[in-house]
Structures are given as structure tokens and as C-alpha cells.
Amino acid sequence: MKKVLIVDDAAFMRHTIKAMLSKNGFEIIGEAENGALGVERYKELSPDIVTMDITMPEKDGIEALKDIKKIDPNASVLMVSAMGQEKLVKNSIIAGAKGFIVKPFKEDKLVEALNKL
Amino acid sequence: MTQNNEEKVEIQEEDTQKGRYLTFKLGDEVFGLEIKYVTEIVGIQPITNIPEVPNYVKGIINLRGKIIPVIDVRVKFKKEPIEYDERTCIIVIDIDDMSVGLIVDNVSEVVTIKEDDVVPPPSYKTGFQNRYIKGVGKSKDGVKLLLDCNKLLTNEEKQNINEIELRGRQI
Amino acid sequence: MTDDFNTYSEPMLEMFMFETNQSMEQLEEILLNIEGNSTITDDDINEVFRIMHTIKGSSSMMMFNNISKITHSLEDLFYFIREKKIYDLDLTRLSDLVFSTIDFISFEISKIEKGNEPDGDESQLTSNIKDYLDSIKNDHPDQEIILSEDEGNHENFISKENVSPNSNEFIAKIFFQEDCKMENMRAFTLLRDLEEIISEVSHTPKDLFDDEEAADKIIEDGFNMVFRSEEDYDKLLDLLKDGMFVESVELEEVEDKKAKSEEIKKKKVDLEEQKKKTINETLKNPFSLNKNKNIISVNVEKMDMLMDLVGEIVITESMVTKNPEIQNLELENFDKASRQLRKLNNELQDIVMSIRMIQIGPTFHKMHRIVRDMNKQLDKNTRLEISGEETEVDKNIIDTLGEPLMHLIRNSLDHGIESTEERIAKGKDEKGLVSLDAVNTGGDVIITIKDDGKGLNREKLLEKASKNNLLTKSPEDMSDKEVFSLILLPGFSTKDDVTEYSGRGVGMDVVKKSIEKVGGNIQIESEKDVGTTINIKIPLTLAIIDGMKISVGDSIFTVPTNTIKESFKAKKEDLIKDTSGKEMILIREDVYPVVRLHEIFNLKSEKTSLLEGILVMVETEESNYCLFADEILGEQQVVVKPIPGYLMQYTVKDSGVAGCAILGNADISLILDISGISNKYI
Numbered sequence: 014m015k016k017v018l019i020v021d022d023a024a025f026m027r028h029t030i031k032a033m034l035s036k037n038g039f040e041i042i043g044e045a046e047n048g049a050l051g052v053e054r055y056k057e058l059s060p061d062i063v064t065m066d067i068t069m070p071e072k073d074g075i076e077a078l079k080d081i082k083k084i085d086p087n088a089s090v091l092m093v094s095a096m097g098q099e100k101l102v103k104n105s106i107i108a109g110a111k112g113f114i115v116k117p118f119k120e121d122k123l124v125e126a127l128n129k130l
Numbered sequence: 131m132t133q134n135n136e137e138k139v140e141i142q143e144e145d146t147q148k149g150r151y152l153t154f155k156l157g158d159e160v161f162g163l164e165i166k167y168v169t170e171i172v173g174i175q176p177i178t179n180i181p182e183v184p185n186y187v188k189g190i191i192n193l194r195g196k197i198i199p200v201i202d203v204r205v206k207f208k209k210e211p212i213e214y215d216e217r218t219c220i221i222v223i224d225i226d227d228m229s230v231g232l233i234v235d236n237v238s239e240v241v242t243i244k245e246d247d248v249v250p251p252p253s254y255k256t257g258f259q260n261r262y263i264k265g266v267g268k269s270k271d272g273v274k275l276l277l278d279c280n281k282l283l284t285n286e287e288k289q290n291i292n293e294i295e296l297r298g299r300q301i
Numbered sequence: 302m303t304d305d306f307n308t309y310s311e312p313m314l315e316m317f318m319f320e321t322n323q324s325m326e327q328l329e330e331i332l333l334n335i336e337g338n339s340t341i342t343d344d345d346i347n348e349v350f351r352i353m354h355t356i357k358g359s360s361s362m363m364m365f366n367n368i369s370k371i372t373h374s375l376e377d378l379f380y381f382i383r384e385k386k387i388y389d390l391d392l393t394r395l396s397d398l399v400f401s402t403i404d405f406i407s408f409e410i411s412k413i414e415k416g417n418e419p420d421g422d423e424s425q426l427t428s429n430i431k432d433y434l435d436s437i438k439n440d441h442p443d444q445e446i447i448l449s450e451d452e453g454n455h456e457n458f459i460s461k462e463n464v465s466p467n468s469n470e471f472i473a474k475i476f477f478q479e480d481c482k483m484e485n486m487r488a489f490t491l492l493r494d495l496e497e498i499i500s501e502v503s504h505t506p507k508d509l510f511d512d513e514e515a516a517d518k519i520i521e522d523g524f525n526m527v528f529r530s531e532e533d534y535d536k537l538l539d540l541l542k543d544g545m546f547v548e549s550v551e552l553e554e555v556e557d558k559k560a561k562s563e564e565i566k567k568k569k570v571d572l573e574e575q576k577k578k579t580i581n582e583t584l585k586n587p588f589s590l591n592k593n594k595n596i597i598s599v600n601v602e603k604m605d606m607l608m609d610l611v612g613e614i615v616i617t618e619s620m621v622t623k624n625p626e627i628q629n630l631e632l633e634n635f636d637k638a639s640r641q642l643r644k645l646n647n648e649l650q651d652i653v654m655s656i657r658m659i660q661i662g663p664t665f666h667k668m669h670r671i672v673r674d675m676n677k678q679l680d681k682n683t684r685l686e687i688s689g690e691e692t693e694v695d696k697n698i699i700d701t702l703g704e705p706l707m708h709l710i711r712n713s714l715d716h717g718i719e720s721t722e723e724r725i726a727k728g729k730d731e732k733g734l735v736s737l738d739a740v741n742t743g744g745d746v747i748i749t750i751k752d753d754g755k756g757l758n759r760e761k762l763l764e765k766a767s768k769n770n771l772l773t774k775s776p777e778d779m780s781d782k783e784v785f786s787l788i789l790l791p792g793f794s795t796k797d798d799v800t801e802y803s804g805r806g807v808g809m810d811v812v813k814k815s816i817e818k819v820g821g822n823i824q825i826e827s828e829k830d831v832g833t834t835i836n837i838k839i840p841l842t843l844a845i846i847d848g849m850k851i852s853v854g855d856s857i858f859t860v861p862t863n864t865i866k867e868s869f870k871a872k873k874e875d876l877i878k879d880t881s882g883k884e885m886i887l888i889r890e891d892v893y894p895v896v897r898l899h900e901i902f903n904l905k906s907e908k909t910s911l912l913e914g915i916l917v918m919v920e921t922e923e924s925n926y927c928l929f930a931d932e933i934l935g936e937q938q939v940v941v942k943p944i945p946g947y948l949m950q951y952t953v954k955d956s957g958v959a960g961c962a963i964l965g966n967a968d969i970s971l972i973l974d975i976s977g978i979s980n981k982y983i
Contacts, residue, residue: 190969
């Protein structure tokens with residue numbers, strides 16, 4: 014089972030993503046509510062995949078992504094964005110995100126995206 | 131579209147409870163209580179006295195840690211009180227988050243009485259209890275007096291002080 | 302709702318509602334602050350933006366489109382304000398828009414809570430917000446939005462310049478899955494994925510970033526690439542198909558021709574990155590949306606179960622340690638272990654009780670919004686002062702108190718506080734004052750709502766009560782307190798005098814009922830032109846107290862141990878009667894009244910002489926007196942349960958019963974209200 018770390022400042026999103034993924038054969042090994050904590054937990058837990066919200070307080074998704082990539086250049090990070098955040102998505106991809114998903118998304122899309130990572 | 135479906139579902143759920151009454155006896159008369167108010171039925175158990183309540187409020191019981199006041203329906207309806215025995219039951223009803231136990235001679239069964247089979251209650255004057263009845267239901271094994279639970283639980287002191295005899299002050 | 306909604310579980314919905322409600326509360330607080338200070342800060346703007354952004358995201362996930370749309374429009378508004386750094390805002394208009402949005406969303410959430418569809422129409426409000434945004438745009442036509450680092454950038458993709466002789470040319474047409482969104486960025490991702498192994502790339506649509514229609518073009522025509530690669534066809538096809546959300550791939554290997562073909566265009570691409578990440582800068586401000594970081598939310602039912610269990614443990618502990626079978630045995634180790642058990646249980650009780658206790662502050666703070674709204678509508682200028690916010694109260698009580706408090710505050714503002722002119726004429730401060738206070742007296746919580754308005758008019762109340770046939774006593778015999786309590790009777794307010802704000806079906810009698818349901822009571826004091834004070838007293842719902850069991854005839858009563866001073870048998874020579882025939886006892890030069898429990902509760906007891914039985918001296922705040930009972934049975938910790946709601950319509954509480962205790966053998970013992978008895982019988 015792939016181990017996933019969920020990083021998002023909205024408890025609702027963390028909860029929803031967790032619910033969706035747990036049902037589909039992923040193991041959620043941790044959650045973090047901002048980028049700084051996300052990087053910490055990445056170091057602690059070494060997940061296979063990270064879902065990363067793009068905009069968060071205390072270090073946004075892109076900065077956290079960069080930090081994680083420094084720790085592990087092969088890290089699989091999926092960015093979670095909203096419509097209208099194209100520039101941020103672009104920068105994430107440049108910074109090394111392996112993919113992105115746009116809110117609102119359905120469960121099957123999320124699962125498919127993670128399966129590709 | 132979905133809204134209609136939801137409405138239908140709601141109505142159906144109500145329907146399954148509607149028209150269903152728990153029946154009990156006081157002497158020869160059979161009464162019915164809407165099942166939606168009934169939470170459980172227990173046998174008679176030790177009752178602790180409470181001061182300053184009308185004579186039909188017998189006291190309180192301990193139901194698994196919850197304190198429930200109990201009313202003797204016979205006394206409330208000004209009938210001759212009888213001794214409690216092993217058939218005596220307490221019907222626990224719940225209205226507006228208030229729980230009250232009704233002491234009755236015995237509990238019969240749950241029956242379904244359709245709206246068409248319910249006629250308006252008899253007038254007040256022909257019997258003390260009739261002020262608590264919201265309709266008379268006809269079913270195959272006889273007539274059942276359907277009780278209005280809300281009225282049953284209201285303090286009538288405010289309506290008619292003279293009729294209430296306060297406990298311990300009987301002359 | 303569509304089918305997809307069924308994939309969202311109850312917990313998800315609950316979390317959504319919880320978070321959204323919390324956000325609405327935070328938003329309201331921010332706005333009230335802004336209004337109070339008459340300025341808006343950068344932090345305020347950021348927080349509002351952030352809250353709108355979050356709710357837009359979650360509501361769209363839950364498919365609550367009206368909420369999503371309205372938050373989107375507010376998000377756009379605040380985004381503009383933030384980016385253009387606009388400070389000269391019409392705060393009144395702005396806050397009205399936000400408050401209306403809060404109300405809209407809260408109302409939709411309440412519909413969802415009741416299991417109904419959130420079918421509110423947001424379009425009017427959304428268009429109002431857009432109008433406001435347009436008006437701001439008109440006022441600030443020159444300001445450019447400070448862009449993020451890469452506005453005006455071109456593709457950030459380096460194509461390898463050196464073409465290896467073993468490379469072949471390929472043409473690919475890629476379609477992405479329907480509704481995967483940002484198709485242009487998907488294409489960009491694909492390019493990055495293949496970066497290492499392809500070169501001399503050109504593609505259409507050409508511009509993936511600045512062309513607003515790039516995504517649409519890709520949806521229509523697919524993403525078309527021409528490139529060179531050393532990899533073989535199959536590998537490339539697999540790689541392309543593996544792309545995220547790729548629907549279909551057409552790949553063609555082209556014969557290596559030097560000849561120009563219409564589809565081959567060489568393009569140089571630049572990589573530029575601006576250093577300043579302005580948007581990211583503004584987003585880096587540490588917000589604390591989640592003010593309570595180390596808190597978990599617990600289902601209230603679980604808390605109730607936990608409380609009940611703790612209560613039962615207390616009772617069972619007594620059943621063990623006070624078991625008649627071992628009463629006469631000397632068991633040293635057993636006693637030691639019992640004491641340890643008792644100690645641990647006490648700690649457990651304390652902690653469990655404290656978990657259920659919540660500060661009343663947030664409930665009080667909600668009243669600010671009410672006062673603000675009513676001030677606006679009634680054109681009054683009233684201040685709300687809150688004190689005792691840290692007072693902790695059981696969660697049950699907090700839940701029940703909300704509505705009654707709102708009603709009482711509305712009443713104070715509507716009927717109590719006079720208009721500014723009237724107040725000035727009376728020589729009062731033109732700003733009316735409503736104060737809200739909470740205090741914990743150990744056994745009860747006392748909440749006071751006080752206004753400095755015109756007070757209640759005794760004559761008018763009597764007149765109205767008489768008109769509605771509510772008088773049970775003649776007016777002369779009624780104390781002021783009793784007259785003021787008339788407004789609590791059902792049927793007091795007729796439909797005619799219910800105004801929009803203070804009583805649409807929520808009469809004072811409903812307030813009284815709600816308070817009585819949790820075992821509390823409500824009292825009103827008032828003075829003409831000075832103001833009205835409403836006192837609400839609510840007992841703590843679950844307490845575990847040390848009690849002394851005493852018997853009177855067949856009944857067992859419990860006296861809170863902390864009220865007992867001593868107990869003794871009376872001596873004939875100490876018994877006296879005062880001038881009105883009341884029985885008293887002389888103890889060490891002081892005289893104390895005696896209250897016969899069997900008399901006040903009308904119980905049959907064999908011990909009617911004060912010389913038999915036992916006297917227990919108890920103390921209240923004001924004085925001490927003695928209770929006369931048959932026997933003292935022993936001390937026991939008891940679980941206190943309030944007098945059942947149904948009985949509150951009678952005078953049980955006034956008769957000297959504070960609550961009910963469940964004893965170890967499951968019997969019920971009435972807990973004596975020591976000060977109540979003193980008030981009534983002495």
C-alpha cells in the first residue's frame with residue numbers, strides 16, 4: 014500500500030482526501046496543516062506520495078515542495094490547486110511537482126492521479 | 131427533481147409512524163398513545179416521593195441512571211386508583227425533550243388506526259378524561275380513546291385551580 | 302444534488318458544516334472588529350480572502366454550488382482589493398456585503414443540517430458584490446495588479462539544441478480526459494515529464510500560459526507536438542499514455558527529412574524567472590485560521606456516554622466499599638486500596654467534567670452581531686459589555702442558552718433601551734448599555750442580562766395580564782417581582798405587539814421553558830427609567846458531590862456534606878420556642894431554628910419528638926439552622942441529577958429539593974437545598 018502524507022490547511026480537505034484515498038488502497042500515514050509542518054512530517058515519515066495544497070500559511074505548497082525535493086529529488090508530490098491558480102501550478106511543475114489536481118475533484122480523478130505517481 | 135424525491139421519502143417515513151398507537155387499559159377502557167412519543171415500556175418499580183406535586187404525580191423513578199417523573203393515569207383521570215401488581219406498566223413518553231412515565235394497568239399492543247377511522251372526541255362535559263382525548267379511534271376489536279400527549283403533560287393548575295388536590299393537603 | 306453526493310459520507314458533511322460554521326464565526330468577528338475600528342488592515346483583507354478561498358474549495362467539493370459561487374465572488378473582490386492595495390473603501394458597503402454573505406451561507410448550512418437542500422439563490426447577492434467590485438475598478442483604473450513572478454513569461458522549457466544523429470522525429474496529438482481542468486498546464490506537465498528525452502520541440506497551441514484560450518484549444522484540437530527523440534516509438538507512446546489524465550495519444554514517427562514541412566517549426570524558447578514572487582510574498586503572512594491548534598472535536602454523544610459511565614463508576618465504587626457484607630470487618634489493605642480507588646475516581650470525575658465544560662465567552666460574543674444589527678435597524682446606539690467570559694459551563698447548557706439569550710438581548714434593545722432623544726431628555730448617556738455577565742457559584746451558573754433602559758412598567762404589565770386573563774392574584778397582593786414575572790407567562794405577548802425582532806413565536810414563556818428544561822430559573826428585576834435586570838440561574842448538570850444520607854420515615858435524603866457543621870441529639874433543656882411558636886435549640890450560647898423534615902415534606906415518621914431522632918446543623922450564606930431527621934445513615938458520594946424538566950412546572954424546586962441523587966442500591970434520594978429550605982421555612 015502506498016503511504017500518503019496529506020498537506021492542506023483546510024481540515025475539510027484533509028478529511029475528504031483521506032476518506033477518498035483510504036477507500037482506494039492508500040494508507041494515510043500523516044497530515045499537516047501548513048507547508049512548514051508538511052516538510053517536518055515528510056522528514057519524519059518518508060511517505061511514498063505527498064498531496065500538497067498550493068496555498069497555505071506558514072510556507073506555501075511551492076516552497077514546501079522545493080524543500081521536500083531537496084530532501085529527496087525523487088519525491089512524488091501532487092499539487093492540489095483551485096481554478097485560477099495556473100501560474101502557481103506552473104511554478105509547482107517547474108519546481109518538480111509530478112502532477113496536479115484541480116478543486117473540485119471527484120474521488121476517481123484523485124485516485125487516478127495518485128496511481129500515476 | 132431531487133427535491134421531490136426527498137419530499138416523498140420524508141412523507142413516507144412519517145407515514146410509517148402515523149396512525150400507529152400503543153394501546154393500554156384502565157379498567158375496561160382502552161386508550162391509545164401515538165407510538166412516536168413512546169420511548170419504552172417498563173414494569174412497575176420503586177417510586178421515590180416528591181413534595182409539592184399534584185396527587186397524580188406519584189414521584190420519580192430511576193431508569194438506568196435517568197430520573198423520570200411518573201404519573202398515575204388513573205388518578206389523573208379521576209378514576210379509582212388500584213394497587214399496582216406485576217402487570218402494571220410504566221409507559222415512558224418523550225415530548226420536547228421531556229420524559230415522563232405513565233403508570234397504567236397494563237399495556238396491550240400496537241395498532242394501526244387510519245385517519246378515516248378516527249372521529250372527533252366527545253365533549254368535555256361527559257367525562258373528566260375527555261379533555262385529554264384528541265379523537266376516538268375505531269378498530270376491529272373495539273373503540274380506543276386516543277390521547278393528546280401534550281395536554282396530558284400540561285399543568286392544569288393554571289387552568290382550573292380548584293380541581294387539583296395538592297398532595298398532603300387533602301382535607 | 303447529484304449522485305456524486307452519495308459518495309460523500311456523513312462525517313465529511315459534518316466536517317464541512319463544522320468548518321464552514323467556524324469560518325463564518327471568525328469572519329463575523331473580523332468584520333465586527335473592522336466596523337468597531339472603522340479601518341481595515343492588510344491582515345483583515347488577507348484573512349477574509351483566505352476564508353473565502355477555503356470555503357469556495359470545500360463547498361465546490363461538496364457540490365454546494367450556490368455557496369461556492371458566492372464565496373468565489375467575494376474572493377475575487379478581496380483579491381482585487383489586496384492586489385491593487387486599495388484602502389479607501391466604503392467600509393459600510395463592504396461590511397454589509399460580507400455580513401449578507403455570512404447570513405446567506407449560515408442559512409444554507411442550517412438547511413443542510415436539517416437534511417434539506419441548500420437551495421438559496423445567491424445571484425442577487427453575487428451581483429451586488431460584482432457591482433461593488435466594478436465600482437472599485439472604476440475608481441482605480443490606473444493601478445496595475447502586481448503580478449507574480451512570471452507574468453509576461455514565455456514557455457519555461459529548454460529544448461536541447463544538439464541533435465543526435467540517432468534521433469527521430471515524431472508527431473504527437475494528445476487529448477486529455479474530459480473535465481480534468483487546466484488542460485494547458487497538463488500539456489506543460491507532459492512537456493516536463495519528457496524533458497530529458499525529447500528535443501527540438503514545437504507545439505500547438507503555441508502559448509500555454511498567456512493565451513487564455515489555450516486550454517479550450519487543447520480540448521478541441523488536442524495538444525499537438527513535434528519533437529525529436531532517440532527513444533523508440535513504443536517507449537515514447539507508453540510514456541505519453543502514462544501522463545496524468547491523458548485520454549488518448551496519436552503518435553507518428555516521421556521520416557527524417559531535412560526538407561521543411563509545414564508542421565516543423567523551430568523555435569527558441571527562453572527561460573526567465575523573476576526573482577520577486579509577489580503573490581507568494583503576500584500569501585506568506587502567517588495567519589491563524591485554526592486558532593485552536595491542539596484541539597480535537599469529539600462527538601457529544603460520546604461525551605454523554607462517558608459522563609454517565611463515570612457516574613455509574615462512582616455509584617458502583619460505593620457499592621463495593623460500603624457493601625454491608627464487609628461493613629464490620631477490619632480490612633486494612635482493602636481500605637487502603639479503596640482510598641486509592643476513590644482518589645483515582647475523583648481525578649477521573651474532575652477531568653471528565655472539565656472536558657464537558659466550555660467557556661461561555663463564544664456564546665456571549667455572538668451577541669455582538671445581534672446588537673450591531675439591531676442598532677442599525679432601530680437606529681439606536683447601544684453598547685454591549687460582556688464579562689465573565691471565562692466562566693465555564695456544561696456544553697448542554699451552552700447549547701440551550703443560545704436562543705434564549707438572543708431573545709433577551711433583542712428584547713432589551715427593542716423594548717428596553719430608549720431612543721437617543723429620549724435618553725438625552727432623561728439625562729442619560731446617549732449610548733444605551735446592555736451588559737452580559739456570567740458567574741460560577743460552585744453549584745450554579747448565574748447569567749445576568751442588564752440594560753439601562755426604561756424599565757418595566759408595573760401598571761402596564763398588570764393591565765395587559767388582566768386583559769389576557771392571566772391574573773391569578775389580585776394586583777395589590779403581588780410583589781414587584783411577581784408582576785415582572787408576568788411577562789414569562791404563555792399568552793402574555795399577543796401577536797400585535799410582537800415586533801420583527803423580539804418575538805416571532807419565541808415569547809418570553811419559551812425562554813422560560815428552555816431555561817427550566819436544563820433545571821434553571823429566571824427572575825426579573827426592574828426599576829422605572831433605570832433599567833431591567835434578568836437573572837438566569839442554572840445548576841451544573843452533572844455534579845458528583847459528597848453527601849450525607851439521612852432518613853426521615855421511609856425516605857432517604859441527601860445533605861451536601863459541605864453544608865454540615867455538626868450533628869447531635871437534642872437535650873430537653875436546650876429546646877425552646879420563640880415568640881411565634883417556632884422551635885429553636887440552644888447550642889453553646891447561640892440559638893438556631895429547627896426545621897422538621899418530616900413536616901415540610903409531609904412524611905410519616907415514628908420519631909416525632911425532637912428528643913428522639915437527630916439534629917443536623919447546616920449552614921447557608923446567611924445563617925445556620927438545624928434539620929431534624931430520624932437517623933444519619935452515612936456519607937456517600939452521589940451523582941447529582943437535576944429535577945426532571947416535567948416537574949419544573951410545579952413548585953418542587955422551591956420546596957427545598959435541589960436535585961436527585963442516585964444511591965448505590967439504585968434508589969433515589971432527594972438532595973436538600975439547604976439555602977432554599979432556609980429561605981422558605983425560616
